Amino acid sequence: MEPNQESGAKHRTGVATNVIEAIVALCVLVMGVVVVVNSWALGAGWTTDGPGAGYFPFYIGIVLSISGAGIIYQALLGKNRNTEIFVDSEQLKRVLSVFLPALVYVLAVQFVGLYVASAIYIALFMIILGKFSPIKSVIAALIVNTLFFFMFEVWFRVPLFKGNLDPLSFLGY
Secondary structure: OOHHHOOOOOOOOEEEHHHHHHHHHHHHHHHHHHHHHHHHHHOOOEEOOEEOOOHHHHHHHHHHHHHHHHHHHHHHHOOOOOOOEEEEHHHHHHHHHHHHHHHHHHHHHHHHHHHHHHHHHHHHHHHHOOOOOHHHHHHHHHHHHHHHHHHHHHHOOOOOOOOOOOOOHHHOO
């Protein structure tokens, strides 16, 4: 019997680690090129009174670009590239079950503000992933966000973002 076919063992399928490394390195390379181009536009040279505004960011962008290109080469063409599975479909589902709601939360903050979006996020997270009862989840979310509202808005007098729609405007804050 082969090692992958032991009793009860599933064959893992998914994206190889070197492919993920290459994708991340490509993002680093693109970021480095953007920094280089924008730093050059700011003035990456030496002026009469010292370095220009883009001098140091320019060289940081160069280092990022070279690093990204080197990692892409190692990940795709290197002799020691890691071709093991980075993440299988079950692991990816678990990660996405947390990442996607967090992404929706960040987008919701822009419209309904931090307090309302946080209350909805906490309640739904407790109900869907935590398997808590809806009533307990809503009560916990409201208590937490009411406490944060009083702490920041009333006691510390530090206004947090209320969103473009500002659904809490009736409170006078």
